[in-house]
Amino acid sequence: xxxxxxxxxxxxxxxxxxxxxxxxxxxxxxxxxxxxxxxxxxxxxxxxxxxxxxxxxxxxxxxxxxxxxxxxxxxxxxxxxxxxxxxxxxxxxxxxxxxxxxxxxxxxxxxxxxxxxxxxxxxxxxxxxxxxxxxxxxxxxxxxxxxxxxxxxxxxxxxxxxxxxxxxxxxxxxxxxxxxxxxxxxxxxxxxxxxxxxxxxxxxxxxxxxxxxxxxxxxxxxxxxxxxxxxxxxxxxxxxxxxxxxxxxxxxxxxxxxxxxxxxxxxxxxxxxxxxxxxxxxxxxxxxxxxxxxxxxxxxxxxxxxxxxxxxxxxxxxxxxxxxxxxxxxxxxxxxxxxxxxxxxxxxxxxxxxxxxxxxxxxxxxxxxxxxxxxxxxxxxxxxxxxxxxxx
Amino acid sequence: xxxxxxxxxxxxxxxxxxxxxxxxxxxxxxxxxxxxxxxxxxxxxxxxxxxxxxxxxxxxxxxxxxxxxxxxxxxxxxxxxxxxxxxxxxxxxxxxxxxxxxxxxxxxxxxxxxxxxxxxxxxxxxxxxxxxxxxxxxxxxxxxxxxxxxxxxxxxxxxxxxxxxxxxxxxxxxxxxxxxxxxxxxxxxxxxxxxxxxxxxxxxxxxxxxxxxxxxxxxxxxxxxxxxxxxxxxxxxxxxxxxxxxxxxx
Numbered sequence: 255x256x257x258x259x260x261x262x263x264x265x266x267x268x269x270x271x272x273x274x275x276x277x278x279x280x281x282x283x284x285x286x287x288x289x290x291x292x293x294x295x296x297x298x299x300x301x302x303x304x305x306x307x308x309x310x311x312x313x314x315x316x317x318x319x320x321x322x323x324x325x326x327x328x329x330x331x332x333x334x335x336x337x338x339x340x341x342x343x344x345x346x347x348x349x350x351x352x353x354x355x356x357x358x359x360x361x362x363x364x365x366x367x368x369x370x371x372x373x374x375x376x377x378x379x380x381x382x383x384x385x386x387x388x389x390x391x392x393x394x395x396x397x398x399x400x401x402x403x404x405x406x407x408x409x410x411x412x413x414x415x416x417x418x419x420x421x422x423x424x425x426x427x428x429x430x431x432x433x434x435x436x437x438x439x440x441x442x443x444x445x446x447x448x449x450x451x452x453x454x455x456x457x458x459x460x461x462x463x464x465x466x467x468x469x470x471x472x473x474x475x476x477x478x479x480x481x482x483x484x485x486x487x488x489x490x491x492x493x494x495x496x497x498x499x500x501x502x503x504x505x506x507x508x509x510x511x512x513x514x515x516x517x518x519x520x521x522x523x524x525x526x527x528x529x530x531x532x533x534x535x536x537x538x539x540x541x542x543x544x545x546x547x548x549x550x551x552x553x554x555x556x557x558x559x560x561x562x563x564x565x566x567x568x569x570x571x572x573x574x575x576x577x578x579x580x581x582x583x584x585x586x587x588x589x590x591x592x593x594x595x596x597x598x599x600x601x602x603x604x605x606x607x608x609x610x611x612x613x614x615x616x617x618x619x620x621x622x623x624x625x626x627x628x629x630x631x632x633x634x635x636x637x638x639x640x641x642x643x644x645x646x
Numbered sequence: 647x648x649x650x651x652x653x654x655x656x657x658x659x660x661x662x663x664x665x666x667x668x669x670x671x672x673x674x675x676x677x678x679x680x681x682x683x684x685x686x687x688x689x690x691x692x693x694x695x696x697x698x699x700x701x702x703x704x705x706x707x708x709x710x711x712x713x714x715x716x717x718x719x720x721x722x723x724x725x726x727x728x729x730x731x732x733x734x735x736x737x738x739x740x741x742x743x744x745x746x747x748x749x750x751x752x753x754x755x756x757x758x759x760x761x762x763x764x765x766x767x768x769x770x771x772x773x774x775x776x777x778x779x780x781x782x783x784x785x786x787x788x789x790x791x792x793x794x795x796x797x798x799x800x801x802x803x804x805x806x807x808x809x810x811x812x813x814x815x816x817x818x819x820x821x822x823x824x825x826x827x828x829x830x831x832x833x834x835x836x837x838x839x840x841x842x843x844x845x846x847x848x849x850x851x852x853x854x855x856x857x858x859x860x861x862x863x864x865x866x867x868x869x870x871x872x873x874x875x876x877x878x879x880x881x882x883x884x885x886x887x888x889x890x891x892x893x894x895x896x
Contacts, residue, residue, distance in 0.1 A: 634698075639734040642694050643748040643804060644722035644755070 285398035292392035315433035363408040370406040387469040401437035414447035427458030442476040472504040485514040507534035539568035548577035570606035581613040595625040653704035664868040680865035723755035725811030729801040794821030819853035831856030851883040
């Protein structure tokens with residue numbers, strides 16, 4: 255049985271486990287139908303031309319998270335940024351780990367999505383934001399159908415979160431291959447400020463496949479600074495779907511560090527629903543072996559007087575492959591836009607590959623858009639010069 | 647210190663060095679002279695470990711240890727320095743940052759901690775004054791847009807900072823005017839010591855008036871064909887390389 259069939263057939267069992275008053279049951283049903291209709295994307299789709307999910311969809315994955323393993327903090331300490339004080343929301347095989355976490359409800363909500371989905375107190379926020387920002391595509395739908403857990407972060411008007419928040423998804427992978435579908439919702443209301451670090455890490459030797467969805471809402475003048483650390487083991491694959499809804503004068507930056515994993519695909523979508531917005535997308539990719547990292551970005555300028563900055567750099571060794579597909583859409587009414595995009599790559603081996611593709615769809619006439627792409631090798635003479643001075 | 651033994655080497659199947667023998671002891675200054683294309687720069691590249699060159703026979707021994715299996719940086723860590731004939735431009739890396747990293751990498755290879763910043767600054771100030779280098783120059787990208795003379799002076803500055811056991815100066819005099827030549831030579835002479843050696847590669851006798859060698863060797867067609875004292879350099883200047891060639895055919 256391929257993974258799609260397995261997912262569809264296990265959906266029924268999944269539904270039965272859920273609470274009868276699961277308010278999302280209707281949404282789950284329409285989402286699974288959407289996934290059923292479209293399935294996993296294939297290379298025939300323009301957006302997936304250079305990334306094949308074949309190796310994943312042919313694999314068998316355990317869809318129900320195993321019981322929480324006893325993990326000592328010291329065993330996983332290295333996956334935390336531990337030399338600074340932070341809030342922590344930690345999951346082991348998709349299940350919340352209270353003893354590794356440090357959450358709060360003091361002025362801001364930094365907690366679990368499951369409690370936000372189930373408690374009536376949070377209903378007004380869930381109704382307004384949950385699955386409202388996410389763009390409809392089959393992978394996001396797949397996540398929506400099954401999603402139960404993840405980080406829930408709500409920053410009310412005018413609040414600045416006093417310390418960074420770490421969202422860490424650990425996968426033990428001890429018994430079998432496992433598939434995880436975390437779901438994060440981050441709502442930063444007007445004039446609020448937050449800094450978030452997200453990491454997915456497998457601990458065992460079995461393959462792990464993560465299909466993650468994160469929705470971020472940035473209200474007027476909100477500042478969201480988001481860091482994604484992708485340094486997983488060679489057996490782990492990640493599809494990260496992040497959807498960002500920005501409003502007047504807000505600034506959201508997403509920094510993606512891709513250093514590991516077998517296959518990593520970032521679907522990063524920014525929607526500028528207001529004026530004087532700044533969107534910043536930065537990525538560093540350094541990979542080797544047969545690793546594959548694909549950055550698929552979208553910045554949709556829907557209103558005038560906004561800016562976006564994209565800067566992605568990569569170093570590719572051995573037979574690794576990279577993809578950068580950066581799309582900028584400027585609507586007809588979105589005049590006075592400044593949109594920048596740059597993608598610089600170094601191939602350090604003859605077998606490494608990078609596919610870089612800018613995609614600009616501009617319907618307004620008074621805009622400034624620029625894009626640039628470089629692919630190069632290290633200069634042998636320069637290398638020898640540096641090495642001969644002992645620099646290595 | 648350095649012992650080159652019956653060295654055959656070439657690039658892309660073409661043999662350039664044909665049985666080179668050269669022995670340099672601690673404290674000595676040697677000059678290697680010879681016409682264009684005689685293999686002088688090839689020899690310096692092979693000693694420093696440039697990977698494109700293939701050694702087909704013979705050996706390069708540095709302080710009793712064969713160098714041939716070592717990477718260029720390992721050779722540098724053991725105390726070798728090559729001043730390039732054509733120093734490479736490295737945009738985005740400042741002179742200071744480059745030398746700072748080089749010094750700390752060398753210290754690390756010997757199990758030592760990084761040099762404290764204050765000590766580093768003091769050393770940089772001292773050595774840049776020695777070579778009459780403007781402080782502003784040190785924050786520029788390495789060799790980028792430098793004049794020929796500035797590049798060479800920067801090479802000797804790096805040498806002064808690293809204090810190698812053996813320095814090979816590959817045509818350090820080319821591109822230098824007479825004032826710069828004097829400054830550079832002065833810098834080199836300050837580094838002369840009983841435990842340090844220098845191999846000067848040059849076409850002309852001019853540099854050797856400032857850096858006076860103990861021995862002079864003549865290389866022709868990939869082989870050292872004549873060796874002597876510093877007077878050999880004067881003789882070459884006077885009679886030209888054809889004189890050595892003619893002597894060979896006799």
